Amino acid sequence: MAAPRNLLCEDQFLCSICLDVFTDPVSTPCGHNFCKTCITEHWNINDQYVCPMCKEAFSIRPDLKVNTFISEMVAQFRQSAQQKASSSSPEQQVSKPGEVPCDVCTGTKLKALKSCLVCLVSYCETHLEPHLTMSGLKRHQLIDPVENLEGRMCTKHDKPLELYCKTDQMFVCMLCSVLDHKTHEFVPLREEYEVKKAELGKTEAEIQQMIQRRQLKIQEVKQSVDLSKKNADREIAEGVQVFTSLMESVERGLNELIKTLEENQRIKQKQAEDSIKELEQEISELKKRSTEMDQLSLSEDHLYLLQSFPSLKDVPPTKDWTEVSVPPLSYEGTVVRAVAQLEETLSKEMKKLFDAELKRVQQYAVDVTLDADTANSELILSDDGKQVNHGDVKKNLPDNPQRCSRYINVLGKQSFDSSRFYFEVQVTGKTKWTLGVARESINRKEAIPLSPVEGYWTIWLRNGNEYKALASPPVRLSLKSQSEMVGVFVDYEEGLVSFYDVGSAALIYTFTGCSFTEKLFPFFCPCNNDGGKNSAPLIICPVNHSA
Structure with a gap:
């Protein structure tokens, strides 16, 4: 005969309220079994005492006592399950610190495989088996093992x-x-879970986008550094080439100077030595004649003296040294001429550098047009927004916040707050003008100095040939010839503003160490027409890259 526990269905050990194995099982008068806590709370909630299984109603609350038989059967079932757990799955891992242990295991705690949100218990592989096989327990919600199930x-x-x-x-x-x-308003946890999970997904997607943007920014920064290094390497190579050429020119000029001076000195030395040699030879001849005459004058032989006298009475033929001289060499101006020649060489090298520099900045050319809303009411702008000159009549224009009211200035429409940009302005025929860039927040209504402190980086021409950079303090500029085309280059990040004479490819002036924190606008002032002497317009020209 089989053991009684093998004849019992496992479902008989489950409480129909909590769907878990009985804890302190009690029987109702109708014969159904429940956990004592479950049926007590069920009747506490409801006003009527009704059996959850058969719906039989009781007029008074039944006096519930623990069913000892069912309790013993449950105990046998639990013991059997524990023995089965201890004899099977020896390969299961023992719970380590930080891992969730099985709540059912006694003695050595095995690692939990799942946690039950209904039972609020964590189970190892063996003790989890009833939840996988028994129909009532299969309806429980299992999750990956977690601690503090009581918090649920x-x-x-x-x-x-x-x-x-x-x-x-x-x-x-x-x-x-x-x-x-x-x-x-209530929703099941799963429904709110799905909502929050969707929000997490959205947030995660945003985070991933932020990560991607920052990764792209890293690549951008790295590329910028690489480009900067390439530019630095190029500049270094060009600098080494130019300065090597200059040093070679200096060394060559010095060698030529020394060679010339030494050769001149050698020639002069040779001339002096030849003269001295010739003089010494004549002295020797004269001394010889003098000796002969002394000897003859001492002779007592009258006939011999008279016979020798004709050949000794005349001075030996010699060179007239009265006009002969060997003046010292004068080297005044020799070094100056050598340095002047070196300066000419340096000027040629500088011209090559400026040509290359101008072509490089011209690559950042932008299309600039004049902004009529910023133009002083005395200015005349062309229809295409490329030319501006001063008119004698003040137009009736709305004095909007952008308009330059105090001075006859106008700004470009385009603004720049990063990178580099370049534009060219024709100034042919003008006797005075002001050009450069200005920040957006400049005071356009009052008389203020055009200085970097006030947000202006400009140069000007006055009286046809007087150039100044309007720094703090202003710097007088020297140009070899009057400029007809001025190029303006800005490197926002590097904080510099450079002006070029495009015709001669010469650098006029550079503002360095500028701190730009807002938008910059091209700045133009054609100045008043001065009775027609300065009537020519400022003309924004397209950049000729092939020049």
Whole structure:
């Protein structure tokens, strides 16, 4: 005969209210079994005492006592399950620190495989088996093992937190929904879970986009650094080439100077030596004649003296040295001429550099047009917005906040707050003008100095040939010839504004160390027409890259 526990169906050990194995099982007068806590709470909630299984109603609350038989059967079932757990699955891992242990294991705790949100218990592989095989337990909600399952119980009603109160933004149990939050809006946890999961997905997508944008920014910064290094390497190579050429020119000029001076000195030395040699030879001849005459004058032989006298009476033929001289060499101006020649060489090299520099900045050419809304009412702008000159008549224009009211200035329509830009302005035929860039917040209504402190980076021409950079203080500029085309280049990040004489490809002036924090606008002032002497317009010209 088989053991009694093998004849019992496992479903008989489940409480129909909590769907878990009985805890302190009690029997109702109608013969059905429940956990003592489950049936007690069920009757506490409802006004009538009705059996949850057969719906039989009792006039008075039955006096419930623990069913000892069912309790013993449940105990045998639990013991059998524990013995089965201890004899099977020896390969299961023992719970380590930081891992969720099985709540059922006694002694050595095995690692939990799942946690039950209904039972509020974590199970290892062996103790989880009833939840996978018994029909009642299969309906329980299993999740990956978590700690503190008690935190998933309502502290007030000791029931699972199964609902989300949207009104109070909190988790509640079923009893909360009919007692403390009866008028509130509820949704199942799964529904709120899906909503929040979708929000998490959206947030995660945004975070991923932020990560991608920052990764792109990293690439952009790296590319900028690489480009900067390439530019630096190029400039270094060009600098080495130019300065090497200059040093070679200096060394060559010095060698030529030394060679010339030494050669001149050698020639002069040779001339002096030849003269000295010739003089010494004549002295020797004269000394010889003098000796002969001394000897003859001492002779007592009258005939011999008279016979020798004709050949000795005349001075030996010699060179007339009266006009002969060997003046010292004068080297005044020799070094100056050598330096002047070196300066000419340097000027040629500088011209090559400026040509290359101008072509480089011309690559950043932008299309600039004049903004009529900023133009002083005395200015005349062309229809295409490329030319401006001063008129004698003040037009009746609305004095909007952008308009330059005090001075006859006008700004470009285009603004720049990053990178580099370049434009060219024809100034042919003008005796005075002011050009450059200005920040957006300049004072356009009052008389203020055009200086970097006030937001202006400009140069000007006055009286036809007087150039100044309007720095603090202003800097007088020297141009070899009057400029006909001025180029304006701005490097926003580097903080510099450069002006070029396009015709001669010469750098006129550079503002360095500028701190730009807002938009910059091209700035133009044609100045007054001065009775027709300065009537020519300022003309914004397209950049000729092939020049």
